[in-house]
Amino acid sequence: MCILSTKKTSIKLPSTLTKILKLLQEKGAKPILVGGCVRDHFLNLQIKDYDIEVFYIENFETLTKYLEQFGKVKLVGKSYGVLKLSVDDQEYDFALPRVEKKVAKGHKGFEVISNSHLSFKEAAIRRDFTINALGYDFIKDEFLDPFDGLKDLENKTLKHIDDNSFIEDPLRVYRAVQFASRFDFTLENKTFDLCKKMVLKGDLDELPKERIFEELKKLFLKSPKPSIGFELLKELEILNYYLELQALIGCEQEKEYHPEGDVWVHTLMTLDEMAKLKTGNEYKDLVLFFAILCHDFGKPLCTKIIDGKITSHKHESLGIEPTISFLEKLTNDKKLIADVLPLVKNHLSPFQLYLHNSSDKAVKRLSLKVDIEMLCLVCLADCLGRNIEDKYKCHEAISWLKNKALHLEVSNEGPKPIVIGKDLIKLGYKPGVLFKEILDFAFNLQIDENKEKEEILKLIINKYGK
Structure with a gap:
């Protein structure tokens, strides 16, 4: 939960950055902190990335000359130009004010014109949402808010700035989803309608999977309630692109084990539980989130009513094919996919072994298939992500398996052959x-x-x- 600070206190800056900004001021430039660092200041979040827009400097060569006095400078993004300065294990992004015009499809299809004499409002109109168009004028020690972003922060509303510039980059629909999820904000009605219109027009077709993956990654790793984002994906009809997810909606489950509702509802609950179980290791957490998101993909393929009860026999193994299909739409990272699959296929194993009080042999065999420590987290999120009364059993089962694996020294990998x-x-x-x-x-x-x-x-x- 993000708590808005209504006090417009100065942003606390690293000492090195302060020195850089003072030098730029001495050289006649006007450095303004922009975007996420200003937004996060008001949301009382830790600022990790500092973006600075430098006005009244004519070209990148001059700016580079000043920045090189402090550390290594690298130009990235040839089409729009950002100078990355690495110093003191910190990276700062510097850019010149610019205007953008869409001239071709794709995220590279922009004509970019740098103009250091733009007003802050003229430069900020290209940004996506009002809360990301805030600025901090270092010289005057004052905040700039040309589009009432502070009001939207206070009202927990996500509002786009300009219809024409917003639709030029369809990725902004996914950005709307991840921001709403991270900050628990509501999309303003016109912004919601515009996003949905873009989806239905097929504007998202042009997005490369890598860019979509990065937005989902932020949703998973930075949102305390990822379910908010996934419910928004549903409302905006983005699930038309991911039939594996859409198939979960309306797939019924036996109420004795899943009183919360269908597989979609259960899956969203498990995502929120996984958000509480994060390890802090970015890669591991991504694997865990994708595993819990996909863990019941097999249910729509096998759910039946037998003797008056809803069953999904073998759904864990049947979920492998749709999991591969889904993940390949988002990434070419074969290792990530390979690490997700055994967690999906074996997500029922911890409870099965616990209920049967299985032998050490069975635990060792399981460790040859999957990282037991990771599997325990998936199983725990699966168990807690439902409205059952006896949730204490979730922790009992997981503790039993974790202790067994620890004793056998197979928590993270299976035993190595002693005869080779x-x-x-x-x-x-x-x-x-x-x-x-x-x-x-x-x-x-x-x-x-x-x-x-x-x-x-x-x-x-x-x-x-x-």
Whole structure:
């Protein structure tokens, strides 16, 4: 939950940035902090990224010369030009005021004209939302608010600035979703209608998957309630692009286990639970969020009524194909997809093992398929993301498996074979079909019967000879 600060106190800046801004002032420039850092100041959020728009400097070469006195400068984004200054393990973005005009499809299809003599309002009109068009004039120590962004912050409203500039970049629809989710804001009616119009016109077709992925990533990692964003995806009819998600809507579940409603409702509840369970490791958290989002993708494929009860037998394994289909629409990261799949396929295993008080052997076998620590988080979010009364059982089951895995030293990876190829070669065996069979035999003895290496080697000789 973001709490708005109504006091227009100065933004606390890193000392190095203050020195840079003072130098720019001495050189006749007018540095203005813009965008997220000003917005987050008023939302009492930690400021991580500082963006500075520098007025009254004619070109990037002059600006680069001043900035190079403080650290390494890199120009990024050839079409619009941003100078990234790296200093003191911090990165600052500097840009010249500019106007943009859409001249072709895609996020690169803009004609950009830098003009350091624009007014702040003229430069800010290209921005997406009023809350992102705030500025802080370092020289005058005053805030700039040309489009009543502070009022919208106070009213928890997300409002676009200009119809014409907004529709030029369809990614802004996804940005609306992630901002609304992160800050628990409501889309202003005209902004909602404009976003939906863009969706229905097919404007989102031109967006590359990488840009969409980045917005969903922010939604997952920065929102305390990701369900807000996903409900908005539904209301804006963006789910037409993701039939795997849309199929969850109206897919009924047995009320004894899921009194909260259909699979869509349950999935959104699990996302909010996962937001409470984040590890702090960005990559791991992304894998966890995608796993819990996709964990019931198999249910629409197999849900039936048997003997008066709703069942979804084998939905965990049937969910693999739609999970791959969904994730490939968002990313080419094969490792991420590979890490998500076993969490989806095995998300029922922790409870199954717990209820059967399964053996160490079963836990070891599970650890060969999936990271048990990660799986426990997915299973816990799945269990807590429903309106059942006995939620204490969720923690009981997870604690049981986590303790077992910890004792067996298989929390994050399965046991390594203690008999390997070179051991067989020493015994006189040659690589081939039989070689693999013997290694499998040895590993099964290690996992299933907890045999030590010397005993396994003797059993190999007894069975296969020398």
